[in-house]
Amino acid sequence: MTPAGGRIDGRAVRAPLELRADVVVVGSGPAGAAAAREAARAGASVVVVEEGRWFEPHEFPEPAFDAMTLLYRDMSASIVLGVPPMPYLQAKMVGGSSPINGAICWRMPRDVFDEWVAADPALADALPWQALEDITDELESRLGVHPTEAAVAGVKNDLMARGAEALGLEHRRIRRNVRGCEGLGRCLQGCPKGRKLSVDVTLLADAEAAGARVLSSVEVTRVETERGRATGVTGVSDAGARVRVHAGRAVVLAASAVQSPALLQRSGLRQGPVGRNFQCHPGVSMAGRFPEPVRMWEGATQGHEVIGLRHEGLKFEALGFGLAVLASRLDGVGRALAREIDDMAHQVDWGVAVRAEARGQVRLFRGGPVVLYQPTRRDVAKFRRGLRVLGEMMLAAGADHVSPGVAGFAPRTSRVDDLVRLEQAGPRRPGAFKAALTHMFGTCRMGSDRRRSVVRPDFRHHVVDRLYVADSSVFPTNIGVNPQIPIMAVATLAARRALGGDPA
Amino acid sequence: MRWTAVERRWRDALIASVIPAGPSLPALGDIELSEFWARFEETAPVHLRLGMRVSTVTIGALLPWLLGYFRTLPGLDDEQRDEVIERALRLPLAALLVDVTKMVACLAYFADPSVQQSARRKT
Numbered sequence: 001m002t003p004a005g006g007r008i009d010g011r012a013v014r015a016p017l018e019l020r021a022d023v024v025v026v027g028s029g030p031a032g033a034a035a036a037r038e039a040a041r042a043g044a045s046v047v048v049v050e051e052g053r054w055f056e057p058h059e060f061p062e063p064a065f066d067a068m069t070l071l072y073r074d075m076s077a078s079i080v081l082g083v084p085p086m087p088y089l090q091a092k093m094v095g096g097s098s099p100i101n102g103a104i105c106w107r108m109p110r111d112v113f114d115e116w117v118a119a120d121p122a123l124a125d126a127l128p129w130q131a132l133e134d135i136t137d138e139l140e141s142r143l144g145v146h147p148t149e150a151a152v153a154g155v156k157n158d159l160m161a162r163g164a165e166a167l168g169l170e171h172r173r174i175r176r177n178v179r180g181c182e183g184l185g186r187c188l189q190g191c192p193k194g195r196k197l198s199v200d201v202t203l204l205a206d207a208e209a210a211g212a213r214v215l216s217s218v219e220v221t222r223v224e225t226e227r228g229r230a231t232g233v234t235g236v237s238d239a240g241a242r243v244r245v246h247a248g249r250a251v252v253l254a255a256s257a258v259q260s261p262a263l264l265q266r267s268g269l270r271q272g273p274v275g276r277n278f279q280c281h282p283g284v285s286m287a288g289r290f291p292e293p294v295r296m297w298e299g300a301t302q303g304h305e306v307i308g309l310r311h312e313g314l315k316f317e318a319l320g321f322g323l324a325v326l327a328s329r330l331d332g333v334g335r336a337l338a339r340e341i342d343d344m345a346h347q348v349d350w351g352v353a354v355r356a357e358a359r360g361q362v363r364l365f366r367g368g369p370v371v372l373y374q375p376t377r378r379d380v381a382k383f384r385r386g387l388r389v390l391g392e393m394m395l396a397a398g399a400d401h402v403s404p405g406v407a408g409f410a411p412r413t414s415r416v417d418d419l420v421r422l423e424q425a426g427p428r429r430p431g432a433f434k435a436a437l438t439h440m441f442g443t444c445r446m447g448s449d450r451r452r453s454v455v456r457p458d459f460r461h462h463v464v465d466r467l468y469v470a471d472s473s474v475f476p477t478n479i480g481v482n483p484q485i486p487i488m489a490v491a492t493l494a495a496r497r498a499l500g501g502d503p504a
Numbered sequence: 505m506r507w508t509a510v511e512r513r514w515r516d517a518l519i520a521s522v523i524p525a526g527p528s529l530p531a532l533g534d535i536e537l538s539e540f541w542a543r544f545e546e547t548a549p550v551h552l553r554l555g556m557r558v559s560t561v562t563i564g565a566l567l568p569w570l571l572g573y574f575r576t577l578p579g580l581d582d583e584q585r586d587e588v589i590e591r592a593l594r595l596p597l598a599a600l601l602v603d604v605t606k607m608v609a610c611l612a613y614f615a616d617p618s619v620q621q622s623a624r625r626k627t
Contacts, residue, residue, distance in 0.1 A: 065611040075547050079551060327613065327614065
């Protein structure tokens with residue numbers, strides 16, 4: 001009934017399969033890998049169930065289209081419903097988003113943590129700051145987090161430093177979880193050299209070394225409950241067989257802020273605000289043309305950030321796209337676009353991630369998640385402010401012109417006055433901006449009030465015993481920075497709680 | 505949702521109009537795209553496939569008539585096609601469709617290894 005140890009590939013599971021473990025973890029991304037590692041190291045038997053499959057570095061393709069079809073859910077064209085509809089990215093592979101993100105690492109910001117505790121003092125005991133710090137230290141060490149080396153930064157990242165310096169904005173090289181990066185600029189398609197220390201090759205490997213099994217290419221369709229307790233999960237393998245994993249001690253959901261609430265709803269567990277309180281970091285970007293070749297596709301994918309306006313909810317990053325995505329962000333269509341593509345070596349695109357106040361929700365439609373989300377007027381004001389600063393930085397760094405990409409506004413400009421006007425008198429409607437969503441939170445919020453939260457401060461579901469949520473859906477709010485390390489730290493605490501341990 | 509032969513002609517003309525030949529790079533219309541479209545139909549989510557189809561009918565067939573050309577996009581010369589797609593970019597709803605088409609066109613264009621190599625060689 002239960003193959004012993006190691007990996008099970010759902011593409012080859014053609015007959016019904018039953019497994020047993022102390023802890024079942026749904027999802028193998030930063031949250032799932034961290035939770036599995038902690039539980040396995042504590043001596044629990046662990047099965048991790050992941051919808052996607054394993055990939056080796058040599059399988060990571062260079063063309064964006066190949067990467068999108070192979071590694072991302074919905075060909076990376078998932079959209080939130082709102083005005084305008086906005087795309088968001090979700091990975092579908094072992095390791096979740098970790099193998100295909102920009103490798104950007106931030107610690108949990110203390111100011112955000114203090115906000116959470118001020119809103120719900122019970123979180124102070126559940127998430128002890130010092131425990132989070134200690135876990136983060138250990139995670140950063142394991143993941144080799146360090147600032148991007150100058151040798152691999154590339155022109156696009158150095159230009160951002162030059163622009164920020166000219167404007168007197170605090171900036172720094174991005175701290176990333178890589179080792180021996182060669183600056184190939186292919187983080188978002190997966191590093192073909194295997195230089196990213198993503199969770200599939202670190203935390204999940206640690207979990208496997210401690211005895212955890214990984215069941216890949218199996219979609220979990222339901223959390224099973226009996227007399228108010230979670231007893232396991234059921235799902236279906238890629239080959240079409242029914243899969244059941246029994247959990248003796250805990251079911252830990254770590255499938256993302258979109259998939260975890262959808263799974264709860266699909267399982268009939270609709271208590272509390274499950275799926276509501278969706279928050280994220282919508283981002284807008286600015287293209288600019290420099291006289292010297294930038295070759296945006298070269299150098300560390302994302303190697304520099306401007307953090308001087310984080311208190312306003314704005315964080316700026318150099319972006320690194322493949323050719324197809326860069327081309328789609330250039331001005332115009334037809335002959336105008338062909339000319340821009342021909343000049344692509346001189347083009348650069350930088351983005352601003354906004355700590356937005358808007359709240360949306362995740363609902364079920366035909367069994368799958370649908371995200372409803374609409375930026376507020378204050379969020380749109382941050383889009384305008386962010387674009388102004390991006391444009392000013394580009395011009396200060398020597399750009400010939402910049403292209404804000406805002407409907408109803410000049411397609412390109414070389415004048416700071418125009419950028420000031422964009423901020424002060426630019427469009428108020430979200431539909432004028434080409435925004436994309438990143439970093440999603442809050443849909444199974446943790447808290448002490450069961451009417452306003454889905455899980456308790458100890459990560460346990462308010463109603464169902466032995467059911468825990470460990471991913472960013474438990475975060476009470478968005479955090480304004482790249483969340484992979486805070487997610488891993490919180491998930492580590494969740495696993496400790498699930499096994500009845502003390503967070504410290 | 506299989507494409508009919510007529511729809512394919514509209515679609516191919518539309519995609520080709522998004523990226524005509526540049527000063528030193530080939531036109532998208534000169535690139536073999538049958539494998540791309542097969543994979544697109546197999547893997548793209550339904551809203552993207554639907555968006556591409558609506559774009560094809562709206563910009564590839566209807567808009568040229570509305571602009572007074574009295575032909576669909578395949579019947580227009582390069583300059584007229586450019587005019588149609590530029591005008592679409594200035595119409596609020598059509599602009600959204602152009603964005604979808606532009607994204608798909610760029611994916612198709614740079615899925616071709618020779619285009620990738622040529623673009624990378626340029627400085």
